[in-house]
Amino acid sequence: MASDSWAFSVDQQEATNKTSEVLWIRDRRVILNTEAKETAKPPDGDKSDEEEKEDRAAQSLLNKLIRNSLVNNTNQVEVLQRDPNSPLYSVKTFEELRLKPQLLQGVYGMGFNRPSKIQETALPMMLAEPPQNLIAQSQSGTGKTAAFVLAMLSHINSANKWTQCLCISPTYELALQTGKVVEQMGKFYPEVKLAYAIRGNRIEGGSTIQEQVVIGTPGTMSDWLTKKKLIDPKKIRVFVLDEADVLIAMQGHQDQSIRIQRKLPKDCQMLLFSATFEDSVWQFAERIVPDPNIIRLKREEETLDTIKQYYVHCRSKQDKFDALCNIYGAITIAQAMIFCHTRKTAAWLTKTMSAEGHQVALLSGELAVEQRAAIIQRFREGKEKVLITTNVCSRGIDVEQVSVVINFDLPLDKDGNPDNETYLHRIGRTGRFGKRGLAINMVDSEQSMAVLKAIEEHFNKKIVKLDTEDLDEIEKIAH
Numbered sequence: 384m385a386s387d388s389w390a391f392s393v394d395q396q397e398a399t400n401k402t403s404e405v406l407w408i409r410d411r412r413v414i415l416n417t418e419a420k421e422t423a424k425p426p427d428g429d430k431s432d433e434e435e436k437e438d439r440a441a442q443s444l445l446n447k448l449i450r451n452s453l454v455n456n457t458n459q460v461e462v463l464q465r466d467p468n469s470p471l472y473s474v475k476t477f478e479e480l481r482l483k484p485q486l487l488q489g490v491y492g493m494g495f496n497r498p499s500k501i502q503e504t505a506l507p508m509m510l511a512e513p514p515q516n517l518i519a520q521s522q523s524g525t526g527k528t529a530a531f532v533l534a535m536l537s538h539i540n541s542a543n544k545w546t547q548c549l550c551i552s553p554t555y556e557l558a559l560q561t562g563k564v565v566e567q568m569g570k571f572y573p574e575v576k577l578a579y580a581i582r583g584n585r586i587e588g589g590s591t592i593q594e595q596v597v598i599g600t601p602g603t604m605s606d607w608l609t610k611k612k613l614i615d616p617k618k619i620r621v622f623v624l625d626e627a628d629v630l631i632a633m634q635g636h637q638d639q640s641i642r643i644q645r646k647l648p649k650d651c652q653m654l655l656f657s658a659t660f661e662d663s664v665w666q667f668a669e670r671i672v673p674d675p676n677i678i679r680l681k682r683e684e685e686t687l688d689t690i691k692q693y694y695v696h697c698r699s700k701q702d703k704f705d706a707l708c709n710i711y712g713a714i715t716i717a718q719a720m721i722f723c724h725t726r727k728t729a730a731w732l733t734k735t736m737s738a739e740g741h742q743v744a745l746l747s748g749e750l751a752v753e754q755r756a757a758i759i760q761r762f763r764e765g766k767e768k769v770l771i772t773t774n775v776c777s778r779g780i781d782v783e784q785v786s787v788v789i790n791f792d793l794p795l796d797k798d799g800n801p802d803n804e805t806y807l808h809r810i811g812r813t814g815r816f817g818k819r820g821l822a823i824n825m826v827d828s829e830q831s832m833a834v835l836k837a838i839e840e841h842f843n844k845k846i847v848k849l850d851t852e853d854l855d856e857i858e859k860i861a862h
């Protein structure tokens with residue numbers, strides 16, 4: 384299938400050092416570490432009788448799951464996975480990625496048919512022997528989490544009852560979400576256990592824990608490694624940093640992550656994932672991941688074509704609210720996330736929308752982490768149809784049914800400048816894995832218009848004007 388488009392071309396001039404070369408895989412820039420490439424070989428195939436037996440049983444269940452998964456999967460994803468321009472495109476099957484049978488079962492059990500582009504590109508690098516380090520970027524909702532979870536689970540020796548994989552998540556909510564993926568993916572691999580190094584999870588210190596995977600936030604993770612000695616850093620084989628851009632935007636997280644990394648053995652595999660790569664993220668990535676393979680997107684590839692972007696011209700806060708009501712009046716919205724700049728606006732909007740009869744939840748930074756997780760869980764279960772929020776706690780949330788993202792206020796950084804990264808994270812809450820999504824921006828001043836234009840220019844993607852008085856026009860954008 385379209386194998387010619389996978390030709391590698393080598394660009395020596397872009398080589399960053401003697402052992403690296405820059406490759407263009409299709410139009411994607413990939414730097415491969417040549418030294419590592421030469422020594423890379425597929426995982427060891429030696430298996431005991433017992434393992435062979437387990438594999439055969441797993442295989443038969445797997446065939447059943449593949450059949451079910453093929454029946455259940457949506458057409459949209461299948462079409463995109465055959466489109467070479469889509470981030471979901473793949474030339475390989477999961478079988479070709481040489482996953483353990485138990486993990487293949489997990490993958491098919493989750494309803495996945497084929498890997499996405501990031502999965503098929505990153506997994507061979509991550510599963511190679513000796514382990515390869517990786518810095519990887521892919522658009523939101525294209526399967527990064529699934530990719531590194533597979534890598535972690537693949538490297539575990541389940542007979543060893545100690546921690547072998549660490550995954551740092553920037554927030555409590557994301558740690559739980561990633562944990563859920565580990566549980567689902569590892570459903571047919573019950574020997575593997577998971578622990579959460581997050582605030583409130585009080586495990587007594589003194590002796591090391593048995594869980595092979597630990598997911599957590601940097602502070603608690605660091606505590607578990609150093610003060611409580613629950614994990615022996617020298618036994619860690621895989622270290623993952625997820626959502627690195629969000630991670631370094633949070634105070635103290637960068638230093639704590641570096642401190643953790645320094646305790647790990649030299650041959651521990653380091654994997655870093657991010658949806659955006661501003662300079663600060665790069666600097667951090669290069670500091671923390673030695674000799675990496677690199678998968679990066681071009682700027683204009685960062686936003687997904689499946690997410691249509693619009694803006695609405697308004698005169699005031701009330702006007703924005705009226706526009707919102709018109710949108711709700713014209714199209715069926717499965718679930719929506721609405722982003723506000725301040726807690727005050729978010730609270731006002733929650734009250735006003737609730738008064739109009741919408742099922743609304745408010746997620747804001749002042750809530751305790753457990754409360755925030757509970758609100759996200761209710762939203763995920765569809766108990767509320769609208770989630771109104773300020774920035775912080777909503778990054779990286781994966782809720783499949785979100786069909787519309789509304790920027791009630793455009794994202795600004797702390798100096799009041801356009802915040803492109805946050806914009807990308809926000810709109811990425813819709814259009815998850817090939818689903819169509821709408822992103823609607825409310826503009827109510829010359830300044831916010833300038834912010835919109837700057838964002839448009841940054842990503843080199845048109846944001847189209849929408850007239851919310853014209854119901855026919857709104858209806859059209861939903862198709």
Ligand SMILES: Nc1ncnc2c1ncn2[C@@H]1O[C@H](COP(=O)(O)OP(=O)(O)OP(=O)(O)O)[C@@H](O)[C@H]1O
Pocket residue numbers: 460493494495496497498499502521522523524525526527528529530658779780781783811815816
């Ligand atoms: N190969 C696949 N086939 C079908 N669905 C998939 C596949 N890989 C991942 N998904 C689903 O797509 C959604 C997005 O995946 P995931 O959360 O891994 O993306 P992500 O790139 O980590 O997103 P973000 O950048 O927002 O963190 C999830 O609901 C996941 O279950």
